Amino acid sequence: MSETPEPSEKTDFIREIIAKDIAEKTHDGAVITRFPPEPNGYLHIGHAKSICLNFGIAQEGSNRRCHLRFDDTNPTKEEQEYVDSIVEDIRWLGFDWGEHLYFASDYFDQLYAWAVHLIEAGKAYVEDLSADEIRAHRGSLTDPGKDSPYRDRAIPENLDLFARMRNGEFKDGEKVLRAKIDMAHPNLNMRDPVLYRILHQSHHRTGDKWCIYPIYDFAHGQSDAIEHITHSICTLEFENHRPLYDWFIENLPVPSRPRQYEFARLNLTYTIMSKRKLLQLVQEGHVHGWNDPRMPTLSGLRRRGFTPKAIRDFCTRVGVTKFNSVSDIALLEHSVKEDLNKCAPRVMAVLRPLKVVIENYPEDKSEELEAVNNPEDPEAGNRKIPFSRVLYLEQDDFMEDPPKKFFRLAPGREVRLRYAYFITCTEVVKDDDGNVVELRCTYDPATKGGDAPDGRKVKATLHWVSAGHALDTEVRLYDRLFTAENPDAAEEGKTFLDYLNPDSLEVLSGCKLEPSLKAAQPGDRVQFERLGYFCVDEQDFVPERPVFNRTVTLRDAWAKISGKKR
């Protein structure tokens, strides 16, 4: 499906650290990264940034690789469905982990052994306090915490209790295993963090083997060490966890010494990125599933018609820094347009048809006209499109009483039909309510192909479709899901849901497309000339009658002049 990603030419602070590490042979010159999703939701464009970073780095030299590791330490939230979608989405983006597919749950035995090791070293203890009591003992951001009364339990007792936790002798929440570090530490993560909790819950991979599960902090760094990860790249909110990450690496007999680095996650205007909120949109039916074309998920973007290349290009354009920023969605749109402009075949489609009768064109005649498939790609060749007496034009391309800057069709005015003829509007037919329902025109046979032998010019070239030959189908117009630039920054009493764009989806039926489109296959991407880039919906595909999704509009100078919305 997707080509091999091109190595990034841009550098960033992480790549600079790596270059330095290689020069100094810090990890014997090896670079091993990992992408560690939790299988509790679908991947989104923010994950793409991390994927492109981690897998990208691995492609930029020898002695490198990137692992895919599922961080599946919480069976209450994780499901196989998500594992499958994540695998599919990363592959689609164009990356490959070879045989290096791992699961944190693969390491549960080792992690358990290391927990025992800490207990034996007097660096961990079984806690009897409840979650509430632990919180109360933790202190606050400004005040130190207090030691738990169970903090100095004897090692044999801790060992016994922890074994019994594992054996299922206690209920959920009854006990936890904690590290013994420093209850007065200014970094709250170091105030005797929980290592293991009891969860009588079967796991999507280990089934009912375990009823205790390690917490993220106790699993992540050690998993990195097991896999000999050299550079463990995560987002900024884990910065505060780094001292703990390092503490485990120092206090456990781990096989390697990975280092953690943090970068700013991606934010996009008019978009939310929180998995929790995306899940809410799905569950409450604000969108039609994780792969709804309005979703910022990779599966949604794919269904919308975005290319893997465009997403990768976007990710290199936004860069990698430690500064929290919000990228303009226009940058993402630019990346798709740039890619699609080069590779999407041009076709003609009339979305809101206005019937046009060419009065001096014979009723029984039709002819085939030559059209260029892609002016940006000579290899794409030509095709034939049928022309006849009755056509459809876009409603927006006609105005009965046009303002000065409107170049398109109007009464008495001559325009060009792309690849066909010059036509002149001679009569406007209206219904009882005064709506324009049909146009009567004449054509100039001498302008066949679109050029006037006498050299006369027209100011507009319009797309059109022959009525008798048209493919009649559904087209879905997608727009941004939110009306606010930052839906997360909701004002008093509102939530992100209050900024949902009521016009994010407009379903058009009775669209008239040129007949060549009957052969379109799921996922095919084309440009409807003068309108935008569209792709064949993969989910609701019907042979001979494909449904099209709008990926993105073309730049529209007239819309700007007329003040119309996008």
Add this chain to the structure above:
RNA sequence: UGGCCCAUGGUGUAAUGGUAGCACGACUGACUCUGAAUCAGUUAGUCAUGGUUCGAAUCCAUGUGGGCCAGCCA
């Protein structure tokens, strides 16, 4: 009187003590059988105040502003 991190045009970023550059957007214009694309141009920036230095976006100090942290989530 908590700790850690961060600050460059509207937006995303580069400049690693030596001419503040690139991209997106916006705006002009050229070209055009897509009011597209393309091309040319315009617009606009170092958070503040001190200090170090021949020279500071870069180093230091203070201030301001922002982010993260008190899950038995990740």
